[in-house]
Amino acid sequence: MKLTIALLPGDGIGPEVIEQAVKVCDAIAIKYKHEIHWKKALTGAAAIDAVGDPYPDETHEVCSTSDAVLFGAIGDPKYDNDPSAKVRPEQGLLRMRKKLGLFANVRPTFTFPSLIDKSPLKRERIEGTDLVFLRELTGGIYFGKRGREDNGDTAYDTCTYTRAEIKRLARKGFELAMKRSKKLCCVDKANVLESSRLWRETVQQMEKEYPEVTVSYEFVDAVAMRLVQWPNDYDVLITENLFGDILTDEASVISGSMGLMPSASLGESIGLYEPIHGSYPQAAGKDIANPLATVLSAAMMFEDLDLTEEAGAIRDVVNASLAQGVVTEDLAEGGKSYKTSEVGDWLARNI
Numbered sequence: 280m281k282l283t284i285a286l287l288p289g290d291g292i293g294p295e296v297i298e299q300a301v302k303v304c305d306a307i308a309i310k311y312k313h314e315i316h317w318k319k320a321l322t323g324a325a326a327i328d329a330v331g332d333p334y335p336d337e338t339h340e341v342c343s344t345s346d347a348v349l350f351g352a353i354g355d356p357k358y359d360n361d362p363s364a365k366v367r368p369e370q371g372l373l374r375m376r377k378k379l380g381l382f383a384n385v386r387p388t389f390t391f392p393s394l395i396d397k398s399p400l401k402r403e404r405i406e407g408t409d410l411v412f413l414r415e416l417t418g419g420i421y422f423g424k425r426g427r428e429d430n431g432d433t434a435y436d437t438c439t440y441t442r443a444e445i446k447r448l449a450r451k452g453f454e455l456a457m458k459r460s461k462k463l464c465c466v467d468k469a470n471v472l473e474s475s476r477l478w479r480e481t482v483q484q485m486e487k488e489y490p491e492v493t494v495s496y497e498f499v500d501a502v503a504m505r506l507v508q509w510p511n512d513y514d515v516l517i518t519e520n521l522f523g524d525i526l527t528d529e530a531s532v533i534s535g536s537m538g539l540m541p542s543a544s545l546g547e548s549i550g551l552y553e554p555i556h557g558s559y560p561q562a563a564g565k566d567i568a569n570p571l572a573t574v575l576s577a578a579m580m581f582e583d584l585d586l587t588e589e590a591g592a593i594r595d596v597v598n599a600s601l602a603q604g605v606v607t608e609d610l611a612e613g614g615k616s617y618k619t620s621e622v623g624d625w626l627a628r629n630i
């Protein structure tokens with residue numbers, strides 16, 4: 280198969296982790312006789328520095344004409360403490376999601392048997408955890424009306440959802456639930472927010488189309504608590520943009536390291552694959568970042584391209600590296616650790 284994949288390394292540790300994923304994908308291409316054509320493009324602070332725009336038109340062109348997008352990370356501390364900055368790296372990511380129509384962010388949380396004791400949570404609580412968040416990604420407060428009034432002393436961001444936006448996300452949730460354990464949890468704050476009431480109403484109306492799926496409705500504050508207490512109670516969770524942002528960071532604690540969890544952002548056509556961690560600027564250039572979340576994101580990409588065996592081969596080699604202790608320092612617990620590039624080389628060699 281001939282594949283064109285847009286490669287967006289982004290900022291901080293992005294380029295380093297992306298490089299390892301490319302090694303692994305290239306090894307997969309050799310083994311399974313595919314041809315991967317990588318098209319590198321600028322995004323984030325790197326793009327602001329180069330061309331003054333965190334998501335340049337050329338990058339959009341590259342993404343929208345590829346089969347998939349593999350993305351590193353975005354963000355640079357020089358923008359974080361400057362509320363007056365006019366352009367920010369994150370705007371690039373948001374614009375990319377919107378322009379590529381990536382409305383569904385799939386964020387799985389699972390545990391690795393060999394890492395169960397790395398989690399700060401008790402083994403008996405998290406063993407066997409395997410859940411997936413579907414976070415709405417192109418609506419809500421991230422894209423609502425925002426502004427200042429009162430000479431700058433009042434600021435507002437509004438959360439707006441249409442029934443159609445909720446429906447298309449919920450449909451992906453129901454469909455995923457049908458493929459898994461037929462359990463769906465709709466996370467909202469319907470006791471307070473009107474937009475949440477529209478979520479609940481819309482999802483309730485869809486229930487009859489999926490009679491086999493058991494749907495529960497829970498408030499986001501309660502889920503935040505129960506998620507780390509009883510993660511095994513959950514399977515597929517659907518939620519709006521900001522709740523999903525917060526809960527998926529929280530959920531990553533279950534797996535023991537943020538450096539492990541992959542994600543996919545899907546729309547009607549193209550998919551974007553990225554680790555859920557950020558640009559981790561303190562580690563940039565040191566060859567110490569954990570590349571596994573990005574490598575596992577590449578596995579999700581192969582899966583969605585219907586290359587299931589290839590995806591399985593990547594997951595197997597990742598499991599083997601963990602079992603054999605070929606890990607970066609975040610997972611080494613004072614024992615022997617490997618550099619980012621060494622882990623990438625090992626994975627590629629063992630595909």
Ligand code: IPM
Pocket residue numbers: 353354369372373524
């Ligand atoms: C994420 C990130 C982004 C978000 C930021 C960088 C804009 O935290 O992908 O979860 O809030 O969506």
Ligand code: MN
Pocket residue numbers: 524525528
């Ligand atoms: Mn986030």
